[in-house]
Amino acid sequence: GEDVEQSLFLSVREGDSSVINCTYTDSSSTYLYWYKQEPGAGLQLLTYIFSNMDMKQDQRLTVLLNKKDKHLSLRIADTQTGDSAIYFCAESSGDSSYKLIFGSGTRLLVRP
């Protein structure tokens, strides 16, 4: 079945790198995503990676995909206090709808 798992909490010091990890089960997923949710706000699409790629970099964000292990990670370089939020990993379903299957979210706390 479709399942996405993430660790619940990560705390880092401002200026350090953050790495948020995710595992998924559906090998037919075409795209894998990272969304950010700040308190009281909606979901902001940060980045996504096509399943035939290994890595994608977008400014401070680096996404790594290990298809063999079905493991996805998001690295945030030079983490800032404004990066404190909940980060959701999601996979697109293998059917024609491309509905998103979300993990439970990782709460990132950036300490000054």
Added chain:
Amino acid sequence: DSGVTQTPKHLITATGQRVTLRCSPRSGDLSVYWYQQSLDQGLQFLIQYYNGEERAKGNILERFSAQQFPDLHSELNLSSLELGDSALYFCASSVRLQGNEQFFGPGTRLTVL
């Protein structure tokens, strides 16, 4: 700002009532998805519409229904409300049927008392 709008922002109602949540997709987007975010279930897909037609259904209760209108806005109708229906309801839109980029609205927070 994603360009997706949802109204109302907050809704407080009583058990047994019926409410309608509204979503306007980004300009040019034909596909609308509805998701529910609750503490116990997390973020779950409810239903998808594309250009006015229902295209996919997820864990949507029979008490819930949706539609997409010719101007592409969508409404989610929730009836016979129960305490457990209290949640954040998001809609997302994408250009294509197979929406590889889904942009989310700010959500409607529903509280059932």
